[in-house]
Amino acid sequence: SALARLMHDAGLTIRGCDSTPSPVTQLLQDSGISVGFEEQPSELPDDTRVVIASAAVKHDHPIMVEAAARGLEIITYPEALGVCMRGHTGIAVAGTHGKSTTTAMLGCALTDAGLDPSVIVGATCSQLSNGALKPGEAPVGYRVGSDEIPSGPRTHQPGLLLAEACEFNRSFHHLRPTIASIASIEADHLDIYGSLGAVVEAFAEFARLIAPADQGGKLIIAHDGAHRREVTAGVSCAVETIGFNPAADWVVMHEPTTGEVRVREPDGSEYQWELTMPGEHNAFNSALAFALGRSAGAEPEALARSLCAFMGLDRRLQLLGTRDGVRVYDDYGHHPTEIDATLRALAQREQPHAQGGRLICVFQPHQHSRTRFFLDEFAKSFEHADIVIVPHIYFVRDSEIEKHKVSSADLVDRLRAKSVRAMHLYPFEAIIEQLENLCRPGDLLVVMGAGPVWKIGRGYLQGGIA
Incomplete structure (x- = not known):
């Protein structure tokens, strides 16, 4: 859209x-x-x-x-995005996790830094139109910028077009970015790829599509967790690494109690900001946005100010509201790593147990094939949840044969085997009714998944699904 x-x-x-x-x-x-x-x-x-x-x-x-x-x-859609990027200075944000958050952070920061980018994000953000430093408007997932870069070392080059680079079905192979990032590479979309090795090779091909170094091409890749040696072998663009590892070119430091994020640039300069979004994964996302912004020619102080003011985007650890002392969050996470990072960040920041509360999670698995491939990993990812409610698996793209190979009950059984209080309920109205009986003041309710499960959090706050 x-x-x-x-x-x-x-x-x-x-x-x-x-x-x-x-x-x-x-x-x-x-x-x-x-x-x-x-x-x-x-x-x-x-x-x-x-x-x-x-x-x-x-x-x-x-x-x-x-x-x-x-x-x-x-x-x-990927072909159309590639056509749009041809006439721009493209910035592509890739990786198994964090694409939407990093893209939104960077879009706001580049706007605040005066580079007037065009932006396409896979989620909506109220700050995207005007930047994080100005009053927000209605949430949008896009921004139309200048035809030329208006300032900085890339002045008068074709205007910036910033977009997520999705690996599903090798979609990102249609893009020809000047600057790109790869934040992580994990096994995912195995219904398409079949193996982690094939996923890594797809990212390696994407890296080979980045503009050569003599044309300003650069890849910023995670120092750890992105198979960087395999991915960067033989690329023609410049390559820099980023991560919490002191050996990275861009070194990230994070203080979780205050939200402070510090980044040491390759030349040794350091900059910092306080992030409103919890979690080490979001600290990394913001640091990656900073590094990409610097590579696009933005001033570091402007980027840091913007990142400090960034409030988040819809369905990414989004606080929907409070009902009778129960704080309700909504999140798009549908991969085991994302679930673990989100629940860990919330438990660390909100500390519901210290207030006599519990962390209650409603999680709708997305695709039967993904659920089957990662059944054990999903079961391990809810260690920070006290209660997990699982509706039917969201059926999309899979075959009818695949649909009969796994069910939500299989995940519930795995969770119970790990001593997690878990239950399978459907339809959504029944889940809301159960939550009304289950939740008590001090609890955190987190609704997670890429399907229509978002209706549950809003329905609970409103007293039912409209």
């Missing part, structure tokens, strides 16, 4: 179609983009020139069939 709004603001006529109305489609309509829900060939206007389809749209979709029959150009 961010790409659609970006192209709409650039003057193109954009129309869209989705299976059902949602907050995302409402944002598109509020922006002046026509969205239909019939999913019929009639939804394809006569003057259509290009059809852009997400990975979730199958080739036998009626509109796809009609577009092919008309001989229209059909491209994927």
Whole structure:
């Protein structure tokens, strides 16, 4: 949706179609983009020139069939993003985790530093339009910037386009960035890749697509946890490492009790800021945003001021509100590493046990294949939760055969084997009813997952799903 709004603001006529109305489609309509829900060939206007389809749209979709029959150009979302990046100085944020948060942090920081970037984020952020130092507006997942970089050492180069570089289905191979980062590489999307080795090779190919060093190309890669030696072998761009390891080029230091983050640059200069978002993973994300911003030509003081003011983005450790003394958080995490980092950060900052409370987590697994591949890892990732409620697995992209290989009950059994109080409940209304009986003042309620599970946190606060 961010790409659609970006192209709409650039003057193109954009129309869209989705299976059902949602907050995302409402944002598109509020922006002046026509969205239909019939999913019929009639939804394809006569003057259509290009059809852009997400990975979730199958080739036998009626509109796809009609577009092919008309001989229209059909491209994927990653291909469209790659086309948009060609005329810009591209910055691509890659890695198994942290892409949206780092991209939003960097987008705000570059705006506050006066570099006026265009930005596409996979989540919405109220500070993205104007930067973190100015009053926020309605949450958006995009920003339209200048055609040329207005200041700094890259002045008059093509304008900055900052975007997440998603590894799903090798989508990021359509991008040709000037500057890029890889924050982490773990086994994920194994329904596509089959093995961690194939994932690493996909990231290595992405690194080879970055502009050469003599054209300003640079990769900033995690010193640890990103298979950097395999990924950077034979690349033509400059390479710098970042991490908590003192041997990294960009050294990150974090004081969790105060939120202070310090970064030592390759030349030995140090800068610091206090981060509002908890967790070592977010400290790393902010440091990576700082390093990317410096590589784009932003002044360090401006970046630090912006990072200090950054308040977060939707569905990333987002505090939704409080009901009867229960603080409710919403988070997009759907990989074991993300779950562990989020629950660990909340337990460390909020310390519910010290107040007689508990950490209650509602987690909806995303995809049957991912759940099956990581069943044991998921079970280990909830060690900081006192109670875990698991609805049905969100069914998307998987085959019907895969759907019958694993269930939420399997995860609940694994959790109980680790002495975690866990239960499988469905539908969402039943979960909200259970939470109303279960939660007590001082508890933390965390709703996690990439599917429609977000409705539960909001429904609990409102006393039911609208």
